[in-house]
Amino acid sequence: MTDLSLDQLRSRTATRNLLVLFALMSLTVCAALWGLGVGAVAIPVDVIINTVFNLPGEQQTYIIMRSRLPRILMALLAGGALGLSGAIIQAVVRNPLASPNIIGINSGAALFALGLVLWLPSVPETFMPLAACIGGVTAAAFVIVVSHRRRLSAIHLALIGVAVGFVFEAGVDYLLVVTSDRETSAAMMWLTGSLVGRTWNHVTISWLPLVGLGSAALVLAYRLDLIALGEETATELGLNVPIQRILLLLVATFLASVAVAFVGVMGFIGLMAPHIARRLVGGSHRLLLPVSMLVGMLLVVLADGIGRAVAPPLEISAGIITALIGAPFFIYIMLTTASEQEP
Amino acid sequence: MPLLLRYGLMATAVLLAALLSLTIGQRSDVWLGNVLQLLFVDDGSLARSAVVDLRLPRMLVAGLVGTNLALAGLALQAITRNALASESVLGINQGAAFGVALAVVMPSLMIINLDVMAILGAIAAGLITFSIAGGLGGRLDSMRLILAGVTVGAFSFALVRFTFTLEDNLSRLILSWTSADISSARLDQAFPLALWATGGLGASLLLAHSYNILALGDGASQGLGIDPRRMRFLGALLAAILTGASVAAAGPVMFVGLVVPHLCRLWFGHNHRLLVPAVAMGGAGLVLCADVVSKLVRFPYETPLGVICALIGAPYFLFATMRARTMA
Numbered sequence: 108m109t110d111l112s113l114d115q116l117r118s119r120t121a122t123r124n125l126l127v128l129f130a131l132m133s134l135t136v137c138a139a140l141w142g143l144g145v146g147a148v149a150i151p152v153d154v155i156i157n158t159v160f161n162l163p164g165e166q167q168t169y170i171i172m173r174s175r176l177p178r179i180l181m182a183l184l185a186g187g188a189l190g191l192s193g194a195i196i197q198a199v200v201r202n203p204l205a206s207p208n209i210i211g212i213n214s215g216a217a218l219f220a221l222g223l224v225l226w227l228p229s230v231p232e233t234f235m236p237l238a239a240c241i242g243g244v245t246a247a248a249f250v251i252v253v254s255h256r257r258r259l260s261a262i263h264l265a266l267i268g269v270a271v272g273f274v275f276e277a278g279v280d281y282l283l284v285v286t287s288d289r290e291t292s293a294a295m296m297w298l299t300g301s302l303v304g305r306t307w308n309h310v311t312i313s314w315l316p317l318v319g320l321g322s323a324a325l326v327l328a329y330r331l332d333l334i335a336l337g338e339e340t341a342t343e344l345g346l347n348v349p350i351q352r353i354l355l356l357l358v359a360t361f362l363a364s365v366a367v368a369f370v371g372v373m374g375f376i377g378l379m380a381p382h383i384a385r386r387l388v389g390g391s392h393r394l395l396l397p398v399s400m401l402v403g404m405l406l407v408v409l410a411d412g413i414g415r416a417v418a419p420p421l422e423i424s425a426g427i428i429t430a431l432i433g434a435p436f437f438i439y440i441m442l443t444t445a446s447e448q449e450p
Numbered sequence: 451m452p453l454l455l456r457y458g459l460m461a462t463a464v465l466l467a468a469l470l471s472l473t474i475g476q477r478s479d480v481w482l483g484n485v486l487q488l489l490f491v492d493d494g495s496l497a498r499s500a501v502v503d504l505r506l507p508r509m510l511v512a513g514l515v516g517t518n519l520a521l522a523g524l525a526l527q528a529i530t531r532n533a534l535a536s537e538s539v540l541g542i543n544q545g546a547a548f549g550v551a552l553a554v555v556m557p558s559l560m561i562i563n564l565d566v567m568a569i570l571g572a573i574a575a576g577l578i579t580f581s582i583a584g585g586l587g588g589r590l591d592s593m594r595l596i597l598a599g600v601t602v603g604a605f606s607f608a609l610v611r612f613t614f615t616l617e618d619n620l621s622r623l624i625l626s627w628t629s630a631d632i633s634s635a636r637l638d639q640a641f642p643l644a645l646w647a648t649g650g651l652g653a654s655l656l657l658a659h660s661y662n663i664l665a666l667g668d669g670a671s672q673g674l675g676i677d678p679r680r681m682r683f684l685g686a687l688l689a690a691i692l693t694g695a696s697v698a699a700a701g702p703v704m705f706v707g708l709v710v711p712h713l714c715r716l717w718f719g720h721n722h723r724l725l726v727p728a729v730a731m732g733g734a735g736l737v738l739c740a741d742v743v744s745k746l747v748r749f750p751y752e753t754p755l756g757v758i759c760a761l762i763g764a765p766y767f768l769f770a771t772m773r774a775r776t777m778a
Binding site: 202205206208209253262263265266267269270271272273274276277278280281283284285298299374375378424426427430431433434437438441442 | 534538539578581582593594596597598600601602604605608609611612625626628629631704705748753754756757760761763764765767768770771772774
């Protein structure tokens with residue numbers, strides 16, 4: 108290493124990062140293909156490729172094109188959004204333990220979705236994502252406004268997020284208890300984070316906002332690098348840190364809320380993806396954000412696939428799989444980074 | 451106000467709340483005028499049965515669960531020197547719930563009985579949270595402590611919710627249990643709870659002096675002959691055991707351990723020797739009142755106790771968070 112000039116070092120890192128990006132993309136595509144194949148009816152890969160590109164009229168076409176492809180696309184969209192959102196929130200709060208549900212998104216979305224099912228039973232279920240999105244944004248907005256009055260110090264943001272989360276969670280418990288089984292079962296399924304029954308409708312509604320917000324996040328990435336230098340330095344460099352924080356948080360909130368609205372509560376993706384990404388490509392947000400997005404996609408597609416592959420024809424919610432993988436991972440990360448990170 | 455008077459008022463309030471909890475229920479013919487008579491004189495009537503078999507066990511379970519949880523909360527706040535610490539925030543409550551859910555779903559995994567499962571779950575959750583926050587040995591970091599606790603809690607609850615999806619009959623049972631529905635409490639649940647509460651009160655009184663010294667800081671307590679690591683371990687263990695015992699009996703009741711020590715500190719000051727009895731009574735009083743509210747809020751339907759406590763406690767937690775200045 109000592110023989111390398113700075114330029115050589117730089118180009119080596121760049122090559123490595125490109126390789127990482129490429130490897131992640133191919134992994135994601137492979138995982139998506141595998142996800143198309145597993146489930147109650149197993150379909151071999153050559154048939155899948157044939158189907159997607161040739162479309163012969165068979166049962167397998169029906170399964171792939173109608174049921175699994177939109178589902179995989181939804182998983183990719185949601186996973187990417189959650190990964191991005193998590194990376195932004197961890198950077199803004201400047202704490203590796205932060206994640207979208209820290210600013211209350213999951214609980215807010217859960218409360219509003221349940222409330223819709225309960226109080227307005229005449230409204231079709233397709234509006235549940237909308238209600239969830241409004242709920243997530245409401246909770247996050249409340250957290251942001253309250254913290255802003257305290258000049259948005261990172262620690263207060265996180266703590267108030269936790270507190271607001273608890274308030275909304277209490278409401279969810281209340282709603283779950285006062286409703287009958289049949290009314291809550293759809294909501295319960297959604298609470299565990301599942302991709303069951305996602306159709307082209309969901310994809311067509313959600314891709315535009317998710318892709319748009321995702322691009323906005325990638326464009327804003329360099330500001331995160333400035334914020335990472337520390338509040339004072341960033342201010343000296345001409346950045347209005349509190350305003351930038353709010354802007355970035357808003358983007359992250361919308362990303363996570365839309366994702367949660369369509370696939371339910373998948374808490375650990377936003378926490379895990381940025382960590383894995385940071386280990387792969389380091390802390391520069393220009394690279395960290397796209398890599399977090401890719402890792403999020405990969406994780407959700409894999410979790411969904413595993414949930415269908417474990418015990419067909421039964422399915423285990425992707426949210427449960429991500430929690431099962433995510434929690435030990437989280438503990439490992441926290442124990443290994445214990446001494447380096449400052450709150 | 452003299453100290454004895456304050457304790458006296460507190461005790462009176464608890465007794466009144468207990469009496470109210472006995473008095474209120476779905477039968478309107480069992481009321482304040484005859485409830486005491488029914489309690490002590492066995493006339494073989496259905497009204498007597500309503501008091502002794504339904505309301506009395508429920509009243510005892512509510513009061514004892516409150517005592518246990520409040521003492522656990524006091525211990526956690528003392529050892530972490532963090533006013534926001536409590537069983538539900540640190541994930542211990544949810545860990546205990548997971549232990550019980552595991553035993554219900556897979557009976558072959560059950561070790562000895564439900565109490566032990568809940569306590570093991572609580573200890574596991576506490577260990578994980580504390581080790582993430584900087585270890586029982588090293589300096590505890592408040593921010594990590596709370597974020598780790600919330601994550602451990604969320605994970606445990608995700609798994610508890612997962613058990614819902616396994617079997618329909620089970621899901622109803624676990625849902626009513628996770629919302630701490632104590633309307634079917636039995637008298638034989640109250641006895642172990644009473645034992646735990648007595649033991650917990652004794653242990654807290656023994657530890658109270660160390661709590662006081664720990665409040666001075668790690669360095670000072672070492673100088674005064676108290677090993678902070680050992681103290682933290684003992685306090686966390688006490689909290690986990692008390693939480694586990696009450697979760698096994700009544701389900702995860704949230705926020706009692708947060709609210710009661712706060713309110714008692716306002717009235718009794720910061721000396722833990724005075725605080726321990728006050729907190730024990732305060733916990734019982736608060737949960738008894740919550741029990742009364744749970745019977746009244748959607749009369750004649752019941753609203754589970756856990757939901758009432760969460761609906762009171764969560765906004766209080768928000769308020770306490772917003773007011774806390776010296777968190778980091």
